[in-house]
Amino acid sequence: MSTIKLYDVPLSGHAHRPRALLKLLNIEYQTIAVDMMSGEHKSPEFLKINPLGQVPAFIDDSVVLRESTAILVYLALKYDDKRTWLPSDPAAAAEVQAWLSVSSKEVYEGPCAARISKLFKAPIDHGKAVEKAYQLFDTLFEPHLEKNNWLVGEKPTIADIANYAYIATAHEGEISLDNYPHISAWLKRIEMLEGFEKMPSAADIMA
Incomplete structure (x- = not known):
């Protein structure tokens, strides 16, 4: 075992x-x-x-x-x-770390907080969380993914894995991705990776 x-x-x-x-x-x-x-x-x-x-x-x-x-x-x-999920190149490794930090702060305070607010009725300012999410998508994710298939380099890394779940379930926090085609395409690329397990929907689990 x-x-x-x-x-x-x-x-x-x-x-x-x-x-x-x-x-x-x-x-x-x-x-x-x-x-x-x-x-x-x-x-x-x-x-x-x-x-x-x-x-x-x-x-x-x-x-x-x-x-x-x-x-x-x-x-x-x-x-x-093969050291593909966390590159050994110092600059690439540092870039991965920067995206991990985004997943722990900006994504947490935006789409994650909005989702927690709606699913669990947590005492969170939902409107502020939604505002932070859209600002994050507008200023960082959508412009970056318009030019790049992945968050770092030419292959998926743990940066993509770390940021995926709460953006993939943004709709559960009443955040729409309709105006973010490049974010949506990135999510689909991740979900098409061999062996990847999608983030389950709250509706299926809580039913």
């Missing part, structure tokens, strides 16, 4: 990131579902794994990781022999 354990929640775009890369790299792993509705992520047992009480969490033998983009970096460095 694989030594890798992924503490997962299907509705979490953060958890989707390592789940997607594990499957793209064809790595065997054990899924451990975390029942956040019952507060399992705040239980003493889970807090021993991730003191912040957040999903995903990840274990590979003695390695314990608690942040989704950190897990992506680990998987790419340890299990991708």
Whole structure:
């Protein structure tokens, strides 16, 4: 049995990131579902794994990781022999890191926050989150993807994986991609990758 354990929640775009890369790299792993509705992520047992009480969490033998983009970096460095998911070139690697930061801040504060607001009735300013999302799409993603197929270089990287889930589910936060053809085409390119698992819809999971 694989030594890798992924503490997962299907509705979490953060958890989707390592789940997607594990499957793209064809790595065997054990899924451990975390029942956040019952507060399992705040239980003493889970807090021993991730003191912040957040999903995903990840274990590979003695390695314990608690942040989704950190897990992506680990998987790419340890299990991708071809070094395509995280380029070894310093400039390209730095560019990947810049996009990982975008996924953790701007995407989180925009499409992710808007989705959380609508799906879970979280106390978030939905209008402000929507505004941030459109500003992000207008100033960064759409112009960049008009000229490039991928966020970094000529092949998909963990930058694409990190930014995919919450943009692919932007409609669940009442954000439309109708005016962003290049973002939409980029999402389709990712979803066409062999072995890629799409972010599931909230309607299917919550039905």
